Amino acid sequence: MERSLAGSNVGGWRQDGVVNGIVETLEEVRSSLLGVVGFDDPAGWSDDELLAVTAAVEAVGRVVDAARVACAGEVGERSRVELGGERLSTRRGCRTVAELLERVTLVSGAEARRRSALGAATRSRYGLTGEAMEARFPGVAAALASGELGADAAGVIVRELDGTRRVADPVALRGAEQELVAAAVGSGDAAGDDASGDAAPVRCTADELRVQAQVWAVFLDQDGPEPDDERAMRRRGFRFGRARDGLIPVTGELLPEVAAGLGRLFDAHLAPRSGGGFMTAEERADLERSGEERTADQQRHDVVAAIIATAARSGEHPTIGGAAPTVLVSVRAADLKEGHGVAHADGVEIPVSLRAARQLMCTGGMQQVTFDGAGRIIGLGSPERCFTPHQRRAITLRDGGCLIPGCRVPASWCEIHHVIPDADGGPTHTDNGVLLCWFHHRTIETSGWGIRMIRGAPQVRPPAWLDPGGGWRSVTRSPTRLADRVERRPAAVA
Ligand SMILES: [Zn+2]
Known part of the structure; x- marks a missing residue:
């Protein structure tokens, strides 16, 4: 190139x-x-x-x-x-x-x-x-x-x-x-001060x-x-900067072992294949078909996003008011319905996009709160649209990782996406939830990738710009299901 x-x-x-x-x-x-x-x-x-x-x-x-x-x-x-x-x-x-x-x-x-x-x-x-x-x-x-x-x-x-x-x-x-x-x-x-006014500087x-x-x-x-x-030890630090152009800069100095640990996580997720080996022709073709066009910086950002989501979900962190340390995003129901406006996340000074809000709701659930004109809470829906850990484990077993071909993000780092959105009546059921990494989830509405469920099993279709005329195909990265498929393949003719 x-x-x-x-x-x-x-x-x-x-x-x-x-x-x-x-x-x-x-x-x-x-x-x-x-x-x-x-x-x-x-x-x-x-x-x-x-x-x-x-x-x-x-x-x-x-x-x-x-x-x-x-x-x-x-x-x-x-x-x-x-x-x-x-x-x-x-x-x-x-x-x-x-x-x-x-x-x-x-x-x-x-x-x-x-x-x-x-x-x-x-x-x-x-x-x-x-x-x-x-x-x-x-x-x-x-x-x-x-x-x-x-x-x-x-x-x-x-x-x-x-x-x-x-x-x-x-x-x-x-x-x-x-x-x-x-x-x-x-x-x-x-x-120096003693140089006379018109002397050429030394x-x-x-x-x-x-x-x-x-x-x-x-x-x-x-x-x-x-x-x-x-x-x-004295100089180590990690800081959020002032928001600029819709982004929050981070700066800091990491201890070398901390940087090394983070670097290993980046390597593991950004190397062509974990373990640093060569890709097979099939993996290479998948990677090309995935249309990966993120810069290395952007990919590292998305790894950080996955690290945060994984940690918050792990249940091994202090809770906030009894709840897992998840991000609370608020958005007006009318804005969400009409598709314009912004949402607000607790703890950051700038608004987040509706696209981000939809992603967080799709994976993390939502709760409807209704106010009257004076600001009093007059209705409180029960939390909904949140896949349970049991459902998550089942979906993980079925999909094995991000469904987008060529994407190497493993299951434990993925989010669960409602194939048919809740707003369109899609249930929070394993037949309607698939694994997507943070990036592919975030861009699923615009990237052109199609996802559908056939009798509870996911199929994907590449966007037209990547693979014109490309059809639906079944996907899984689950080792168990791959072994299953191989076994059911007709024996080769000797
Ligand atoms: Zn992905």
Whole structure:
């Protein structure tokens, strides 16, 4: 699968349609440079001329270096590990980003790694919804991109400061970065108070910068001698941020073993097949038919959703007022009926969509509460539409996991979906409940997947966009039922 460069953003150069011209323009620049510096013998220049040309050539080199780093950063981003077989490096037959860069640019492996590390530290990052986030070293990124800061000086700042990132106060770290960039490019008051007003600011060489950066690193990591784990215990955290664009950001620092445990859960659910083996041709075909188009970030989000639902259902957590810690969502009956409006979940500051409310009701049940005009409760329905643990076990035995072919979410992580909605008279009965993972449940109304029950056994039909003319087929991932089917298959003719 080839991605077009025009659809990406390398260091903010992109203007749609211009990318194709960049290579030609660079070729023109290269020719003119050859014309300027390639045909004159420096032996004939005066000392001043020689040094002026040396500095001017370096200024051009810094611009070129910034572009090299931006390209390397983007190559690295498209080759990140979680893309699996879709990694750019893999698709081009290389084992690592550095190997791909070496092949394209013919530089050494060490130089390729330097460029890609600096590229990663200075490229804009993108959040779940594609919004641009600041680079890891925004000051270095800006100075590099402007051609003021050379790649080796930039590398010095990033390498020295990055080691303190986990322990340094972020504000102090940002301050150190700014100071060092200012010292390198000669801006700000880095030259000191005693510099006379019109003197050109003193610019540090990369080696002088390294000395300064090391002093900063010691300052930023004052806890240096303290054992890592005590410091980590103190700094661990998990936070909800302020809602933005309909999403709640989370941030935090996990202890390595906690991150490892979460990582294992992600791996187990996101690897092509648990255990990391190769997929069979049939599994591969199923996966392709499933039309999986979630990003790795989105898939991890959905794993978190399943972890939360599974934990809440487990009965092993403290209850709230005697009830399992489930989310309470309220919605006006009229809004639900007419299909517009929003619902509200306890404990979050922004509304949730009706689609989310329907999903929660489908799987978790609902209770009707009727108020009079003054707000008094005048009717209280009994809780309904909630599958019992007994029903859940039976459905689990029958379906074995998410019904959507190619989906690998196991039964214990699935929700139970009413095939015929309660509103249309669908009963909360095993003949009307099937297992779907959080994502396929959430998107079942819009994804085009069809589900029907034939004598109490589920069949699915792929959406037309995936498999035009595709028919209904029986599905199960239950090992018991699969064994059953094999046994009833007519014996092969010898
Ligand atoms: Zn699924």
